[in-house]
Amino acid sequence: MSIEIEHLNYIYGDETAMAVKALDDVTLTIPDGQFLGIIGHTGSGKSTLMQHLNGLLKGSSGRILFDGQDIYEKGYQLKDLRRQVGLVFQYPEHQLFEIDVFSDVCFGPKNLGLPKEEIEERAKRALESVGLSEDYYHQSPFDLSGGQKRRVAIAGVLAMEPKVLILDEPTAGLDPQGREEILTLIKKLQTESHMTILLVSHSMEDVAEYVDRILVMNRGRIFLDGTPKEVFAHYKELEEVGLACPQVTYVMHDLKEAGFTVDVDATTVEEAKRSILQALSLA
Amino acid sequence: MNIVKADNVVYKYERHDEEGNVEGYTTAVDHVSLDVKEGTFIAILGHNGSGKSTLAKHINAILSPKEGTVWVDGLDTAQEENLWEVRQRAGMVFQNPDNQIIGQVVEEDVGFGPENMGVPTKEIWERVEESLRAVGMYEYRKHSPNRLSGGQKQRVSIAGVLAMHPKVIVLDEPTAMLDPNGRREVIRAARGLNQVEGVTVILITHYMEEIVHADQVFVMDHGKIAMEGTPREIFSQVEKLKELRLAVPQVTLLAHELKQSGVPLPDGILTRKELVEELSKVCRSR
Numbered sequence: 179m180s181i182e183i184e185h186l187n188y189i190y191g192d193e194t195a196m197a198v199k200a201l202d203d204v205t206l207t208i209p210d211g212q213f214l215g216i217i218g219h220t221g222s223g224k225s226t227l228m229q230h231l232n233g234l235l236k237g238s239s240g241r242i243l244f245d246g247q248d249i250y251e252k253g254y255q256l257k258d259l260r261r262q263v264g265l266v267f268q269y270p271e272h273q274l275f276e277i278d279v280f281s282d283v284c285f286g287p288k289n290l291g292l293p294k295e296e297i298e299e300r301a302k303r304a305l306e307s308v309g310l311s312e313d314y315y316h317q318s319p320f321d322l323s324g325g326q327k328r329r330v331a332i333a334g335v336l337a338m339e340p341k342v343l344i345l346d347e348p349t350a351g352l353d354p355q356g357r358e359e360i361l362t363l364i365k366k367l368q369t370e371s372h373m374t375i376l377l378v379s380h381s382m383e384d385v386a387e388y389v390d391r392i393l394v395m396n397r398g399r400i401f402l403d404g405t406p407k408e409v410f411a412h413y414k415e416l417e418e419v420g421l422a423c424p425q426v427t428y429v430m431h432d433l434k435e436a437g438f439t440v441d442v443d444a445t446t447v448e449e450a451k452r453s454i455l456q457a458l459s460l461a
Numbered sequence: 462m463n464i465v466k467a468d469n470v471v472y473k474y475e476r477h478d479e480e481g482n483v484e485g486y487t488t489a490v491d492h493v494s495l496d497v498k499e500g501t502f503i504a505i506l507g508h509n510g511s512g513k514s515t516l517a518k519h520i521n522a523i524l525s526p527k528e529g530t531v532w533v534d535g536l537d538t539a540q541e542e543n544l545w546e547v548r549q550r551a552g553m554v555f556q557n558p559d560n561q562i563i564g565q566v567v568e569e570d571v572g573f574g575p576e577n578m579g580v581p582t583k584e585i586w587e588r589v590e591e592s593l594r595a596v597g598m599y600e601y602r603k604h605s606p607n608r609l610s611g612g613q614k615q616r617v618s619i620a621g622v623l624a625m626h627p628k629v630i631v632l633d634e635p636t637a638m639l640d641p642n643g644r645r646e647v648i649r650a651a652r653g654l655n656q657v658e659g660v661t662v663i664l665i666t667h668y669m670e671e672i673v674h675a676d677q678v679f680v681m682d683h684g685k686i687a688m689e690g691t692p693r694e695i696f697s698q699v700e701k702l703k704e705l706r707l708a709v710p711q712v713t714l715l716a717h718e719l720k721q722s723g724v725p726l727p728d729g730i731l732t733r734k735e736l737v738e739e740l741s742k743v744c745r746s747r
Contacts, residue, residue, distance in 0.1 A: 219610070219640045325509055351509075351634065351637045351638075352509060353507075353707065354706065355707070356509055357667075382641065420642035425710065425712050425733070429712055432736075436737050447718060451719055454719060455722055458743065
């Protein structure tokens with residue numbers, strides 16, 4: 179599903195003394211099947227933007243089009259939109275409530291009014307794609323580890339079979355391996371299920387490693403937009419808005435200053451390694 | 462005497478069935494002994510569910526050991542009459558800043574602890590001022606905590622603990638919900654407390670880069686201490702850490718991978734500066 183955002187503005191507390199412009203003339207096209215990372219410091223507008231994309235907030239002005247259809251047009255069914263755009267909030271495991279894992283994942287499709295077989299089919303597929311086997315189906319979600327709980331919560335959204343998946347810091351509070359598992363899973367949803375994915379993250383290292391494109395938000399505006407390499411080339415500007423580059427990018431800059439002929443655009447350990455090995459054999 | 466001493470500590474959570482009867486026990490901390498010297502900066506690592514937060518909660522007597530003993534500044538934390546003293550000497554800061562701030566104004570929030578301790582008003586204000594200065598939040602003293610960023614809120618939480626003049630501060634994943642800038646601010650504040658104020662700091666985190674300056678690192682797994690050493694000793698063991706669901710800082714991983722590819726580098730490189738120096742050496746020796 180492609181998404182087009184045209185001159186979107188959103189003002190909190192409009193027409194009051196406390197009015198704050200949370201989104202300021204945001205224009206953006208997200209092609210079908212893209213994995214987009216959104217970064218920005220706390221309060222930069224990234225969560226506000228996400229909440230517009232499944233109609234939780236309505237822009238003060240501007241348009242949003244899903245597959246060319248204007249969601250603010252009269253007669254547009256927001257209910258359909260919410261079915262197609264899955265939103266995984268921060269700490270989604272706080273929203274688990276059913277007595278066992280399987281019922282929790284069934285909750286969403288059940289509310290769509292689907293037949294029982296279809297509901298269970300979907301729940302099974304969703305649990306399989308997050309890597310939870312049948313052994314877990316009848317366990318209480320509250321007895322699982324942090325990473326497992328989070329995967330159950332993501333499965334609950336996947337069971338709605340959305341075309342767009344939006345995740346707000348899905349790895350916060352997880353241990354390093356738990357982070358890697360969740361991100362690998364999300365990447366797989368993009369490559370195998372062809373979902374369009376929007377990932378909000380505070381981890382520059384994670385974003386550099388997994389996404390196709392990065393959007394940097396600052397004061398409600400798009401500050402930078404490009405591939406990880408293009409965005410992290412602006413490391414000074416990123417620091418000015420409270421962000422940073424992956425640690426390896428800094429290493430490459432340090433090495434260049436020390437006289438090495440290395441590629442300062444490297445944003446992952448793998449790229450940095452290749453470039454350093456090359457520089458060493460030339461030296 | 463060590464500021465914190467744990468001797469064979471065991472903690473078990475009760476598991477309940479649907480009627481609320483005790484069904485069994487989960488051992489979260491399993492015969493842990495450790496010593497923390499006064500004035501040091503300690504880090505505790507471990508995957509989710511490894512028992513590190515459960516252990517931390519023993520240090521300010523939120524939990525009391527089922528077996529074994531924990532002493533804080535020589536006080537047995539299991540003794541009812543020591544509770545008040547233990548909690549004053551060992552403060553704790555948690556993950557979510559929004560759950561820890563109660564005051565309408567920053568300085569009021571920081572004054573809450575000493576006020577409850579019965580500190581005279583004049584001294585409360587002195588403590589509030591010095592605590593806010595120590596974490597770099599003094600200029601925000603008249604602000605509403607609601608309008609602060611995550612990193613600033615966490616620093617206010619730290620100041621609130623500091624105002625109680627503790628000897629130890631336990632920080633349980635204080636940066637998990639923060640953006641890069643907020644993370645930097647909080648870690649800088651924690652190091653400042655340790656180096657300038659001499660407070661013993663115990664930092665629990667999932668971010669490996671945050672602990673490269675620690676004096677000592679404990680790694681927990683299945684309720685036990687699986688590894689113990691300096692950051693360099695710990696981060697030299699890249700494969701072992703992976704087995705424990707952990708990782709190393711990106712710069713350490715890069716050095717490790719280069720070494721695997723035949724570049725003669727030492728193990729356990731922790732900072733950008735070290736890596737650049739070592740690679741320059743390699744270059745010169747050719």
